């Protein structure tokens with residue numbers, strides 16, 4: 001493989017990073033070999049060297065080799081002199097992220113801080129990938145949390161989560177992994193704050209979010225955190241179960257520190273369940289691991305627990321041995337380690353058992369001082385916790401308010417729609433009612449018109465009835481004759497009508513009257529009017545007419561009636577008719593004549609015409625007689 005080109009090496013690195021069938025350790029070994037070879041060819045700043053280092057560190061981070069990462073990272077002190085460009089910034093930042101993460105895991109907070117500060121300065125200077133950007137926020141969040149600035153810490157974590165959620169460069173798997181990590185940080189923050197229920201909740205959320213994509217090492221860590229929380233809540237069974245799972249996962253992934261920590265939880269849970277013998281056996285292995293890895297404070301803590309277990313079994317000597325070891329470690333550590341509450345409690349109990357009152361009093365004083373300090377810290381934590389809860393409540397309230405507002409908007413919208421619906425219905429109903437009213441009105445009006453027409457029309461002949469024709473006559477007298485015009489009002493009487501009825505029957509008589517009306521109308525002008533006066537008598541009104549006009553009309557009517565035919569028994573038979581007409585020629589009427597005057601005048605004229613009709617009858621029928629007066633009064 002010595003002859004691999006740069007691009008081939010890059011390809012190989014990429015495939016190794018994605019490799020799932022090989023163990024992480026094997027991949028790291030292969031990557032290291034590649035790095036070794038490449039280092040002989042290129043200088044430390046070569047992009048390929050960066051790629052290789054980044055790959056090794058990232059892989060190591062996944063298996064939790066924080067101490068090793070730290071060593072490599074320190075070896076690369078010279079990387080600080082690297083010429084940062086937009087091309088290599090993301091590789092470089094990724095390495096720094098891994099380094100900072102290692103420092104945090106090794107509880108080297110000052111070192112972590114330096115790296116994180118450096119990383120933060122790149123946020124505004126270069127184009128970082130969403131992954132790097134999110135990781136920087138996450139690291140800063142963790143750093144704040146371990147420094148006791150829980151509020152800022154959680155805010156940073158949320159910022160990191162937001163970057164993950166909105167950044168399109170994350171695929172679904174990546175997104176879930178990162179969000180899962182953030183959720184577990186939040187859970188751990190709650191743990192630190194003493195809110196163990198929320199610590200459990202968020203770590204379970206982290207496991208859910210990560211699902212199948214969660215690394216076993218992460219699963220070990222999250223489960224361990226859940227177990228520790230149950231322990232604090234004195235839920236021994238749950239603590240035991242979850243710690244057992246955590247210990248299995250830690251073993252599978254060779255994460256010895258988590259294995260030791262989980263075993264410690266198992267031991268304490270066993271002790272809680274009254275199985276102190278088993279507890280002692282298990283915690284021994286943890287103490288061993290802590291010692292091997294240089295976690296001195298953890299050694300002291302575990303020794304104190306072990307002595308507590310021994311005391312509960314009445315093994316005062318063994319308990320004494322544990323305590324002596326712990327105290328000597330503290331003395332030799334040059335203030336690097338501190339006694340724990342459990343250590344002081346056990347020490348007090350043993351001194352008391354030995355009857356060494358001075359020693360017992362000494363431990364008691366130390367204990368109350370520690371508890372006092374603890375109380376102070378706890379008070380501060382309580383305050384922070386309160387604040388956090390307050391913030392969370394605010395956030396919850398805000399979200400429920402938003403929800404309510406949405407509901408309200410929905411209701412308003414629905415109400416609006418209902419109102420609109422009601423409005424449409426009302427408009428529709430109004431239109432229907434208006435149409436109905438219009439229909440009723442039109443029907444009424446038509447009916448009225450019809451009634452009025454009926455009231456003014458002679459039902460047999462269809463011409464104006466007596467009342468109607470009299471009204472029209474009065475109108476003509478005023479409008480026509482009074483303006484220096486003239487008119488004729490004539491009475492027409494059918495001659496020997498009785499004999500028609502008698503000969504042909506009443507129906508033929510009716511038909512004759514109808515035919516007669518039509519014949520007369522045909523002989524009249526547009527402006528002339530014929531009305532039925534009663535029985536076989538008719539009135540004819542001829543405005544702007546005189547003797548000449550009535551004579552002409554009479555001639556026409558006379559001729560037409562002579563040739564009249566009528567249907568009789570389904571056949572048309574010749575039925576000549578004759579009429580007698582008495583007409584009054586009205587030449588001038590006094591102006592400004594009132595209603596009463598009109599009535600009187602009309603009566604007079606009708607009488608004159610009637611008289612003339614009578615004269616015509618007397619004179620042999622079938623003739624016209626005229627009454628001409630110079631002026632009517």
Ligand SMILES: Nc1nc2c(ncn2[C@@H]2O[C@H](COP(=O)(O)OP(=O)(O)OP(=O)(O)O)[C@@H](O)[C@H]2O)c(=O)[nH]1
Nearest residue numbers: 494495496497498499501506507509510535536617
């Ligand atoms: N068929 C029919 N006959 C009617 C109607 N109105 C009146 N008559 C008849 O008309 C006849 C009028 O008869 P009379 O008053 O003696 O007059 P007339 O027979 O015409 O004789 P003269 O007027 O003297 O020529 C009566 O027999 C009435 O019954 C009607 O609407 N239909």
